[in-house]
Amino acid sequence: MAKAKxxxxxxxxxxxxxxxxxxxxxxxxxxxxxxxxxxxNREAAEHMIEKSGQMGVPVIEIGEEIIVGFDKxxxxxxxxxx
Numbered sequence: 504m505a506k507a508k509x510x511x512x513x514x515x516x517x518x519x520x521x522x523x524x525x526x527x528x529x530x531x532x533x534x535x536x537x538x539x540x541x542x543x544n545r546e547a548a549e550h551m552i553e554k555s556g557q558m559g560v561p562v563i564e565i566g567e568e569i570i571v572g573f574d575k576x577x578x579x580x581x582x583x584x585x
Contacts, residue, residue, distance in 0.1 A: 509566035509582070511536040514551040518542075521573040522561040528575065532584060 511529065513536055515522030529536045541548035541560060555562045555569050563570040565581040578584075 508535075510564070511582075512539060512564040513537070514539050514541050514547065514562040514564075515560050516540060516542040519560050525561050525563060525573045525578070528573070528578065532582070534582060 511534055513522065513525055513529070515526070515538060517540065526536070526538065528534075539547045539551075541551055551560075551562050552558055554564070555571055557571045559571070561571075561573060563573075563578060565578070568581045570577045570581065
């Protein structure tokens with residue numbers, strides 16, 4: 504069974520192929536998420552770097568967990584998907 508709903512945030516850019524793949528994965532699994540375009544939002548980009556230590560995207564925040572890149576096994580585990 505899926506874990507209790509956790510807030511999902513993806514820090515992305517419009518040109519990032521892994522960001523697109525992550526968003527498609529969320530949509531296919533009916534996971535609601537907030538998409539933050541760090542190319543257009545400097546403050547959000549700085550916040551993302553502060554949280555993850557990474558400048559690359561995607562950075563995915565699921566509850567308290569930070570996942571760098573489109574790491575499908577880690578995303579499934581954090582979401583409680585089989």
